[in-house]
Amino acid sequence: MGTADHRDSNAKTLLTPAIEAKNISHSFGAVQALVSANISVSAGEVKAIVGDNGAGKSTLLKVLSGLVIPDKGEIFIDGKSISFSSPVDALKSGIQTVYQDLALIDTMSATQNVFVGREQLSSNWILGKLGVVNDRHMHQEAIKALSDLGIKIPSLNATVRSMSGGQRQCLAIARAMLFGHKVIILDEPTAALGVHESAQVLSVVDQLRSKGLAILIVSHNMQHVFKITDSITVMRLGASVASRKTNETSPEEIVGLITGAISG
Amino acid sequence: MSLNKSMAIKTIAIISALAFIVPTTSATAAPKFKLCVALGGIPGILGALGTTGDPIAKAGAKKRGWDYYEVSNKLDAPTAVKNADLIVQQKCSALIQFNGRPEVNPTIAKKLAKAKIPVITYDIAQPGWYFLGIDNLAAGKAGGAALGKLIKEKWNCQPDLVLESHGYGAGIVDAMRTGGMVEGLKSVCPDIDKSKFKPFEGNGEIAVSQPAARDILAANPTAKKIAVVGLNDAGVVGSLLAARQLGSGYEAMGWGQDGNLIAGDKVDPDLKGSVLYFLEGYSAYAFEVLDAIAKKSAPKMRDGAVNPAILVKPCPVSAAQAQGIPVDSVRIKKLAQDPSKTLYSIYCPK
Amino acid sequence: MTHLSSSRFKVPSLRKSADSEYLATILILLAVWIFLVVISVINRSDFLSKATFSAVTFNMCIIGILAIGQGFVVISGGILDLSITVSMLITSFMIVVFYDRGWNTPLLIIVSILCAGVFGLFNSILVVWLRINPLIVTLATGFAGGGVLLIVFDRGLVDPKSSIADFGTSHLFGFPTAWWPMALLTIGAHFFFKYSRFGRHFLAVGGNPLSSKAMGISLKQMRVATFVGASIIGGIAGIVFAGFTPEIRPNAGTYYMLPVIAAVVLAGFSLAGGRGSFLALFVSVGFLSTIPTALVFFGLESIWQTFIQGFILIIAVSIDAYRIVKVKGR
Numbered sequence: 001m002g003t004a005d006h007r008d009s010n011a012k013t014l015l016t017p018a019i020e021a022k023n024i025s026h027s028f029g030a031v032q033a034l035v036s037a038n039i040s041v042s043a044g045e046v047k048a049i050v051g052d053n054g055a056g057k058s059t060l061l062k063v064l065s066g067l068v069i070p071d072k073g074e075i076f077i078d079g080k081s082i083s084f085s086s087p088v089d090a091l092k093s094g095i096q097t098v099y100q101d102l103a104l105i106d107t108m109s110a111t112q113n114v115f116v117g118r119e120q121l122s123s124n125w126i127l128g129k130l131g132v133v134n135d136r137h138m139h140q141e142a143i144k145a146l147s148d149l150g151i152k153i154p155s156l157n158a159t160v161r162s163m164s165g166g167q168r169q170c171l172a173i174a175r176a177m178l179f180g181h182k183v184i185i186l187d188e189p190t191a192a193l194g195v196h197e198s199a200q201v202l203s204v205v206d207q208l209r210s211k212g213l214a215i216l217i218v219s220h221n222m223q224h225v226f227k228i229t230d231s232i233t234v235m236r237l238g239a240s241v242a243s244r245k246t247n248e249t250s251p252e253e254i255v256g257l258i259t260g261a262i263s264g
Numbered sequence: 265m266s267l268n269k270s271m272a273i274k275t276i277a278i279i280s281a282l283a284f285i286v287p288t289t290s291a292t293a294a295p296k297f298k299l300c301v302a303l304g305g306i307p308g309i310l311g312a313l314g315t316t317g318d319p320i321a322k323a324g325a326k327k328r329g330w331d332y333y334e335v336s337n338k339l340d341a342p343t344a345v346k347n348a349d350l351i352v353q354q355k356c357s358a359l360i361q362f363n364g365r366p367e368v369n370p371t372i373a374k375k376l377a378k379a380k381i382p383v384i385t386y387d388i389a390q391p392g393w394y395f396l397g398i399d400n401l402a403a404g405k406a407g408g409a410a411l412g413k414l415i416k417e418k419w420n421c422q423p424d425l426v427l428e429s430h431g432y433g434a435g436i437v438d439a440m441r442t443g444g445m446v447e448g449l450k451s452v453c454p455d456i457d458k459s460k461f462k463p464f465e466g467n468g469e470i471a472v473s474q475p476a477a478r479d480i481l482a483a484n485p486t487a488k489k490i491a492v493v494g495l496n497d498a499g500v501v502g503s504l505l506a507a508r509q510l511g512s513g514y515e516a517m518g519w520g521q522d523g524n525l526i527a528g529d530k531v532d533p534d535l536k537g538s539v540l541y542f543l544e545g546y547s548a549y550a551f552e553v554l555d556a557i558a559k560k561s562a563p564k565m566r567d568g569a570v571n572p573a574i575l576v577k578p579c580p581v582s583a584a585q586a587q588g589i590p591v592d593s594v595r596i597k598k599l600a601q602d603p604s605k606t607l608y609s610i611y612c613p614k
Numbered sequence: 615m616t617h618l619s620s621s622r623f624k625v626p627s628l629r630k631s632a633d634s635e636y637l638a639t640i641l642i643l644l645a646v647w648i649f650l651v652v653i654s655v656i657n658r659s660d661f662l663s664k665a666t667f668s669a670v671t672f673n674m675c676i677i678g679i680l681a682i683g684q685g686f687v688v689i690s691g692g693i694l695d696l697s698i699t700v701s702m703l704i705t706s707f708m709i710v711v712f713y714d715r716g717w718n719t720p721l722l723i724i725v726s727i728l729c730a731g732v733f734g735l736f737n738s739i740l741v742v743w744l745r746i747n748p749l750i751v752t753l754a755t756g757f758a759g760g761g762v763l764l765i766v767f768d769r770g771l772v773d774p775k776s777s778i779a780d781f782g783t784s785h786l787f788g789f790p791t792a793w794w795p796m797a798l799l800t801i802g803a804h805f806f807f808k809y810s811r812f813g814r815h816f817l818a819v820g821g822n823p824l825s826s827k828a829m830g831i832s833l834k835q836m837r838v839a840t841f842v843g844a845s846i847i848g849g850i851a852g853i854v855f856a857g858f859t860p861e862i863r864p865n866a867g868t869y870y871m872l873p874v875i876a877a878v879v880l881a882g883f884s885l886a887g888g889r890g891s892f893l894a895l896f897v898s899v900g901f902l903s904t905i906p907t908a909l910v911f912f913g914l915e916s917i918w919q920t921f922i923q924g925f926i927l928i929i930a931v932s933i934d935a936y937r938i939v940k941v942k943g944r
Contacts, residue, residue: 067828088830099828107821107888109631116818117829119811131811157631339764470859471866475673479910482669485660498861505860508783509790510668525861530771532860 016079017042018214019095019183024063024073033059034070035238041183041214046205048225048246049218051235052258057218060235061185064216065097066090077182091117096180100188103172110156110163111135111142114175145178146171149204166197173204177213184208185216190224202228222251234258297558298331299324300356300381301547302347304339304363319600320547321360327603328551328558330357341365348372352379358557360550361385361393369393382557384573386546394553394573395566398541400437403521403578404444405451407539408493410580411519412452414536415491418517421453424487427480427503429466429473429494436569438495441521445493466499473502474509481510492518497525497538504534519580526586537582544592545599545607549574579612588613636891639882643894647901654908661911668785671793673903675854676702678796678896680870681877682803683847685895688878689807690840691820691887692748697737697756698874699867701730701845703763705852706862709778710770719777727849733759734845738838748841756867763864770862782857792854796899799847803892816840821888876923877902879930886934902926 020040026033034056041047049057062068064075066084075082077093084090090097104113115138121128123137142156151170153163160168169189176184189205190198198221205228208215219225225232226246234242234257242257256262301321317334325332333354337344344365351359352375359381364372369390376383383393415423428446431438446461462480466473473494481487490507494500497520507516520526520538553573556563566573581589589595589611599607654661680698687695705726712722733755740751772779784791807813818826819836827833856862881898883890906919 065828086830087828088832091830097828099825103825103828105818105821105825105888107632107884108817112814112818116826117815117831119814121811132809133811133814135809155631157633159630159632159635162630469863469866469869470861471855471863471869474858475669475906478669478672479907482663482665482907483658483910485663485665498863501860505783505858509672510665511785525771528771530773530860532774 017076018045018078019064019216020076020079021060021064022074022076024060024070024075026059026063026068026070026072033238034063034073036073037235037238037240039064039216039233039240041216043182043214044209044212045231046209046215046217046229048229048232049216049235050220050222050225050232050254050258055235055258056238057235058187059238061097061187061216061218064090064183064185065095091179094180094182095185096176096183097185098169098172098176098187098189100191104160104168106161107159109158110153110160110171111139113160113171114138114142114145114178118179141178142174145174149174149177149207151200151204164197165193166200169193169197169201170204173201173208177208177211180213183214183216185218187218188220189217190219190221198224222254225254226251236260295355295357296331297328297357298333298355299358299360299554300333300351300354301335301360301362302344302351302364303334303336318360318362318547319596320545320603321550323600324547324551324554324603328555330558337365341368344368345371345375348375351376351381355379356381358554359383360547361388361390362546364388364390382562384550384553385567386543389567389569391567392565393567394563395568395571396546396550396553396574397569397572397576398543398578399575400440400569400578401444402575403539403541403580404441404446405448406578406580407441407519407521407537408445408448408450409452410448410537410582411445411491411493411517412449414517414519415449416452419489421455422489423456423460423491424489425481425484425491426456426461427477427490427492427494428461428463429468429477429492429499429503430463431468431495431499432465433467434495440569442493442495445519445521449491449493466494466502468494468496468499470498470502470505473499474506477503477506478509481506481514488513488515490514490516492516492534494518494520496520496522497535501525501532501535504532508534523581523586526581526583527589527591531583531586535583537580538586540579540581540586540589540612541576542579542595542607542611544596546576548599548603548606549576551603577606577608577612579608581613585613632889635889636882636894639891639894640897643881643897643901647897647904650901650904650908654904654911658911661908666907666911668790669907670900670904672790673906674899675790675792675796676851676858677870677873677877677903678793678899679799679847679851679854680874681881681895681899682796682799682892683844683851684874684878685881685883685890685892686803686816686847687748687840687844688883688885689820689887689890690816690836691823692741692837692840692844693885693887694749694752694875695737695841695844695848696749696752696871697733697759698752698844698848698851699870700756700759700763701733701848702852702855702870703862703864703867704733704759705730705849706856706859707763707767707770707864709853709856710772710862713773713776713778723853726852727846730845730849730852731842734842734848735838737845738841741841742834742837760864760867767862767864769864770856772856772860772862774860778853778857779860780857782854782859792857795850795854797896799850800892800896807892812839817888819887872920872927873902873923876927876930879934880926882934884934885931 017040022038024034024037037056037060051057059068063070066087066089119133120138122132122134139156146153151174153167189201229246232244232246232254233240301318303318322332335347335350337347345368361383363386366388373390373392384396385393387397389395415421428442430442464476464480466476492500492503500518500520504516504518507514516534517536518534519536523538523540526538553563595607683698708726708729709722737751737755740746741748781791807817815831815836818831823833877898881895905922909918
């Protein structure tokens with residue numbers, strides 16, 4: 001894996017972040033899930049969000065993808081303030097989220113999954129008006145997107161139920177790339193995957209970075225985090241407690257920050 | 265004769281027994297007889313009475329100087345049970361249960377028995393209640409004979425098939441009506457081969473009898489002249505339609521029961537006639553028993569459909585005759601003017 | 615960056631497209647259907663006749679349309695619509711009401727079907743905004759709706775001289791006229807779910823509602839469309855029912871629920887949602903509609919069909935449950 005060369009792009013992080021969330025607070029009933037959390041990621045940057053279970057990582061992702069509307073705080077896209085009222089708004093802003101468990105629809109084919117919610121219509125005027133989809137074109141685009149990322153999937157027409165975990169994850173990421181022109185959020189992309197499949201997913205993430213996308217990864221796997229990311233934000237008890245450049249820190253320091261043994 | 269005598273002796277015995285108990289209360293005031301009516305248990309049957317009440321019972325009670333009290337069960341079992349409590353509270357002398365809800369009748373019967381209120385039930389038998397209903401066997405025979413005459417006339421007593429649209433769930437009623445129709449048919453055309461009769465479950469509903477009849481017709485592809493009898497008009501009409509659906513070449517004639525589909529301007533062209541029961545006029549018959557109860561000489565309990573207290577005479581009518589008979593709301597107004605008559609005596613074509 | 619070769623992936627044993635699964639279902643159903651026809655012919659050579667063909671195709675008309683409506687709900691993840699026969703009866707009763715008022719036939723048919731659609735809207739409001747399980751909602755509205763019909767209408771009489779009654783007994787192109795709505799709806803549903811964007815959204819929501827929501831599909835809109843759509847299809851069955859049934863009774867729906875659910879499950883629609891073929895449903899309806907006729911040829915009363923359909927339903931549901939367990943345990 002070529003993990004050394006991407007560090008050159010660190011200069012880009014000095015630019016306006018592709019997405020920035022400031023002072024996000026949210027509670028579910030009595031549970032304060034987020035306490036003034038901050039996060040930002042720039043184009044061409046891969047940033048990890050790490051933290052213990054219940055540190056607020058998932059909630060923060062859901063805020064960024066429009067599934068949770070925060071009680072307080074602001075979100076900026078390219079420096080412009082924006083508010084999401086549904087996942088559709090986030091999708092429209094070029095933010096794609098790949099969820100750990102609910103990414104794909106088991107009963108549909110790979111191609112159908114890639115284009116779900118954004119099916120391309122027939123170029124024929126009448127058929128297009130009737131809402132008839134252009135399966136052939138979508139199929140070709142899916143093949144192109146997957147080969148772009150070096151993903152091989154035996155049959156795009158088979159239901160994704162029959163695919164391996166790695167294939168499914170890669171497919172979900174490819175879909176995100178196809179439609180997320182700005183930010184891609186990955187929730188535990190390598191959880192429950194084997195060594196080879198994880199490597200495949202990480203290489204796809206690398207591809208996305210080289211395409212200039214801003215990438216946020218939530219992960220528990222320190223090895224993967226250090227292998228792929230440019231920077232790391234640590235969350236604890238609903239707050240973002242520290243941010244580090246990956247090449248300026250160590251797994252020991254990050255673990256210390258996560259547990260609170262070291263204070264940010 | 266000896267039976268009557270023993271009954272008379274029993275009645276005297278009961279009255280004299282009562283005589284020992286009654287004086288303590290009757291000394292204050294002789295209670296006025298109070299006739300109560302609980303209306304409406306089965307959907308679809310009580311067209312006119314469902315909304316207007318039972319003017320025949322009311323008129324009869326008025327003529328006799330009785331008190332009258334009426335409740336509606338609103339086609340609902342829990343309401344029927346609540347109404348039974350009201351009847352007890354009202355201290356009714358006798359109750360007419362105008363189509364009870366079979367599922368709660370035992371409950372109601374317990375309450376009323378406890379309060380010693382005698383009950384006359386229409387059409388739905390309940391042990392301990394005087395049964396008043398249509399003479400189903402006579403109705404079946406009359407309808408069957410009427411259809412038989414047509415078959416003799418048009419097909420020389422040689423139908424290819426006789427469809428019997430049963431409603432086995434109705435038990436003895438179906439056996440008497442549908443079975444009676446077969447008997448009546450045979451009384452006119454005795455030589456129809458046994459194999460031509462095709463009994464099947466039609467459940468007294470078009471939605472059931474129609475597909476069942478279609479399948480039987482398909483399984484008897486050479487049969488083209490189809491006679492239809494059944495538990496009620498709906499069961500017969502469903503079968504007649506089945507013959508029309510299977511296409512040209514079929515000739516079908518049916519005679520129904522209950523008259524539900526023979527009145528008005530929407531009569532099936534192959535339904536040649538039906539048998540009317542004049543259900544809405546049943547109360548004209550009930551006074552026979554009620555008068556006896558009022559005179560404290562209650563008749564012997566006859567509570568079954570096969571052992572009824574009072575049988576109502578059925579009236580077979582052809583489709584053409586049915587057009588001359590006014591609708592039930594008109595009939596009942598006419599009968600209310602003179603409740604000593606019956607709807608049969610007023611309206612049944614001679 | 616080197617591409618990882620596919621040989622590094624664990625090769626899954628199961629690699630089927632939905633279409634090939636549907637084709638397998640269709641072929642199995644066709645085989646069973648043909649088997650039934652063959653043993654019926656061996657039993658009695660006159661089984662293959664015009665009358666049998668008519669009887670079977672008439673048997674298909676109402677069940678077929680209701681099954682399409684039910685399949686629509688199942689495929690969209692709405693579990694089942696237990697009130698779909700009420701939608702049918704609402705339309706049938708309204709046809710009688712408007713006919714008696716002298717309305718012209720096309721208008722009264724459209725308005726009557728819309729009345730069923732309003733009932734479906736009511737269902738969907740309970741499902742979507744009160745978040746009640748659709749099975750409970752439609753069980754309740756099915757009962758309540760039947761009760762209201764009983765109180766308001768008691769019964770409805772269709773004029774035997776009307777074009778609707780004629781529709782119920784006539785033939786067109788060798789089939790019962792009333793068979794065609796079912797056939798056209800089958801083709802329509804097939805193309806709608808296979809090739810239209812909207813149809814694909816129903817499949818997506820049925821397959822995985824949360825994932826669909828994350829991809830920007832509105833679950834609320836889809837649920838409303840599902841139950842309104844199913845009621846409208848139920849309403850189309852109501853036209854056929856009015857054509858078949860000169861005296862419409864509010865309780866008549868009970869006879870259709872079992873065969874309709876049996877047809878849908880037998881056709882391989884997963885009660886978990888997201889999968890099912892309307893072509894398979896057509897074959898399933900055809901097979902189930904042949905059973906009662908065949909029974910009579912075997913000398914049994916067609917009332918036995920209830921028993922046999924129940925038996926088939928149990929088998930089909932077991933297969934579906936096995937399939938769900940197998941997928942979850944993967």
